[in-house]
Amino acid sequence: MSAPICNALVALTLVLAFSVDIRPVMAQSDPPLDAEHSDPVRLGWMTGFPPPPEKLITHPESDYFSFPKLRWTVCHIRELLPTKQVGRGIGAPVPLMYALDDGIDAVRFTPLDGDEPMTWKASLSANYTDGILIIHKDRVVYERYFGCLDEMSQHAAMSMTKSLTGLLAEILVAEGTLDDTAKVATLVPELSHSGFGEATVRQVMDMTTALDYSEDYADPEADIWAYSAAASPLPKPEGYEGPNGYFEYLQTVGQDGVHGQSFGYRTINTDTLGWIISRVTGRNIAELLSERIWSRMGAEQDAYMTIDGKGIPFAGGGLSAGLRDLGRIGLLMLNGGEINGQRLFPEEVVANIRAGGDREAFARAGYATLDGGSYRGMWWIFHNPHGAFAARGVHGQTIYVDPTAGMVIVRFSSFPTASNTKIDPNSLPAYQAVAEYLMRH
Template sequence: MKKTLISLTLATLMTSGLASAMPSEGKVRADMGITESNLLAADQNRYTYKNMQEFMKTKNIDSGVMAPILLEQADKPLGDVEFTYDGKKMNLQNMLKDHRADAFIVLKDGKVVHEQYFDGQNERTKHQMMSVTKSFTGILAATLVAEGKLDRDALVETIVPELKGSAYGDATVGQVMDMTNNVKYSEAYENPNAEVFQHMKTIGFAPMEEGYAGPKTIREFLKTLQKDGDRPHGEEFHYISANTDVVAWIIENVEGKSFDQIMSERIWSRIGAERDAFVIVDGEGTELASGGLNATARDLAKFGQMLADQGKNLNGEQVLPTKAIQSTQAGGAPEAFEKGGYSHHGMTGWSYRNQFWHTDNANQAYTALGIFGQWIYVDPTENVVIVRQSSAEASIDDIRDAEMVSAVNAIIEKLK
């Protein structure tokens, strides 16, 4: 999808890679009944998730000059998959329709065994990925750690002085990457008073009401966050989007570049992407590294395959350090995850590492997850990658998440 609301001059700059710092302007579509208040709602998201540049300010993530790597088709397709959840027999096709999937791709040994689109989406559609974005941010941080440029034990305030005195100042980089730091922040989307909604206001996912006097940018907001009591950092998993935007701030300060540039140079221009991606930004151009990535399902599958192949793209070229992949694949601390109360969604025994959800199963499989049904599942042992893009009715649905886990397990088993 090409940018809307963009001049010929800016388009020319984009092709030369000189305009990565220039956000495109979004707008509300009142003619479609879409406003800041309902942009993510079930009645609107089947359109908005496929067309986010119409509504949000964004920056391009350049795929570079590398020739796209075209995905090969496997000799034997996956076919439909039957599985059982909670004593109920189900099949993949019915589940995808029920979950309002927009795209579903499965790779085995780097080849497509299943590719399917729904509701008008196609292989060119750049779909909103919500918190799947976090995993891109996390693997970039893990890359800097592997290269010796970033120390997981360093205090955040030594890299981002602006956060001294906030909840983040005396947390370590690793604690924020693995979300075991102590911050007063609620991710409860059903609660309009939760901190997540103030966070969302800074980028336009929620409206700033008349007379609003709170922070108006992502980084203004991050500086306001304080600890929740005296719980020590590092003991309990607490999933919050603000952490990822802090990690992105750290990455930018270490690299001396913007997040979109780093994403392009480190990942998107090297995986053989067929199309540019884009990321949502706030009013001053800071990227929403916690939930703003939009990309095609095919290119996301290539990212997942690169992880499964220990950092190599489909041409066998090293994209990210093997150490960064191994660190992620090793998983986090299940005891901290359990303390955080996240052993649901079919996630009993899981952990969290480098902004990925880790199954801690025998295959060392892990996944990037986003609300409203976004997945990139990586099984490095069986060399299977599964990408799902969805416009689900609910932001979080325990039952449907558990159904998806059961479906994934059945797919892995069928492809053995």
């Protein structure tokens, strides 16, 4: 295999290795196809025996994360990369309860960046929704599938993975297994000389570490490229002398500034948290997620995680899962750790997340659509009147929990651009409108 092809392959593996809100659009029409015209079933990706060349999405050179191919890829990560199972176990699933309400389709809201009201139903295609589930008072009131997704398949969770890694960490903190005031270096001595060494576990969990790390994709020397090369599960290029795997890479990251002062959304914090958790528990994140959550919440499907070249799961963005199973995660968060009449973790775990992180530190990061919010245990806290909080991932992924309305919304999407700043205007006010509708009914 040639160096150029292999290097492209390694570099492009980054498409799964980042999960931040900035990312280059690799091959996108302008304006992009709408949801209907970009439907992956309509476009016929990977159909035929064998699929014709123009329908193939396989190797990285097929540009698998570019829109509209992205809309197929988000349901097929395991067919492109090695993965590790997050097992549900072998018992019977516990079905969700239902009280469907089609009236939700007509709920109207005004997008943050517009004057014209939009219906909930119209927002689904505007947001390139692949799957959406609304739970109210512990019953599913709304469920729709589009594009590549159905009730028996898994979708990339992107950075919602971080919130599950963060949840595991908060559980360990609540149980006393993990001291969130400890310096990272005391738990993972290999990180002593890195920028993480002097940070506390809590600063990592809340992403207030001060790190010398750039995600400027226009800069070929940016750290994100070295991170991606390290994270690739494929053999390293000949002559490659950089780090191999997440854990080796993390040791190379330096400090820049004072920890604890400013929120900085960097995926490498979650990978460090994954290392800390694994060191403390003796389990990799996929195993622990199965043991603590997936095998105990009545899940319908196994989930899975992508891995690096040493079999280490991508704690910062590697999860794919079923829509309803993320609904179960939402129920656990809504109900303080209980599901199906069973407590999976202490109530203080969610209370601690809901209380939020340092709002001043968060404000310094300047997220326009998340003004007044904070970040705690790898969850986004809106600090709005309903006390809502969320897991979020690029291209429109969310688990949105509204404790006041007793509502959970899970959305899988394949929005053409990665940044949620494009999709939030049609989403956050819609969630609020549905919450208010449900509270009236």
